[in-house]
Amino acid sequence: MAEFIGLVLEECPVNIDDIAKATSDDPLLRSIQQRVLMQSWSQVTPAEEPYYLIRDQPTTIDGILLFGNCCVIPEALRHAVLQLAHEGHPGRDIFKDALRRRVWWTGMSKDADKFAEQCSECWRRHTNSAQELMLSEIEGVWQKLAVDLVCIEGQQVLSIVDYGSRYPELLPLSATTTAAVIDRLMEVFARFGLPRVLVSDNGPQFA
Ligand SMILES: [Zn+2]
Incomplete structure (x- = not known):
């Protein structure tokens, strides 16, 4: 005992x-x-x-x-x-x-x-895994896009890559403001339609 x-x-x-x-x-x-x-x-x-x-x-x-x-x-x-x-x-x-x-x-x-x-x-882990599950379930062309701001030869450019097709779009920006980014995105969505998910690096323009 x-x-x-x-x-x-x-x-x-x-x-x-x-x-x-x-x-x-x-x-x-x-x-x-x-x-x-x-x-x-x-x-x-x-x-x-x-x-x-x-x-x-x-x-x-x-x-x-x-x-x-x-x-x-x-x-x-x-x-x-x-x-x-x-x-x-x-x-x-x-x-x-x-x-x-x-x-x-x-x-x-x-x-x-x-x-x-x-x-x-x-809570954080649970929310992240739910988001990851949601993102991994999204397939197909122009459903999920990666957006980013890049600088090419001194010019600020909005880069958009489609996860489904790997199709890239590079759009020069007049300014790196939220309004300029929204204008460019709206032009692209008018041509190709709305995606379901945008993935960004959470830069201030995407917040
Ligand atoms: Zn815990």
């Missing part, structure tokens, strides 16, 4: 001493620890109820509460644990599975969902 608990503690994502300290600073977990030690579950408060329901499972060792083979994480360390488990921004299932294998607290699944929903990096 001691060896098993040692393994559990080794796998715990945060420092064991920090968990023990935060557990003793957490009035609810301190009370649960007492109840586990005393095997006494009389007059359970509403906050203690979830622990009462699993009362055959918790054990306590070295100041840490264990539920099954998971460390019970005090509230003060939950955010840090979520951050650790979310390193590398895994998908939600992998993220929650990593948590479930090592740690436990009441409402952990909901907290993990909320954490993942609020992660800006996950």
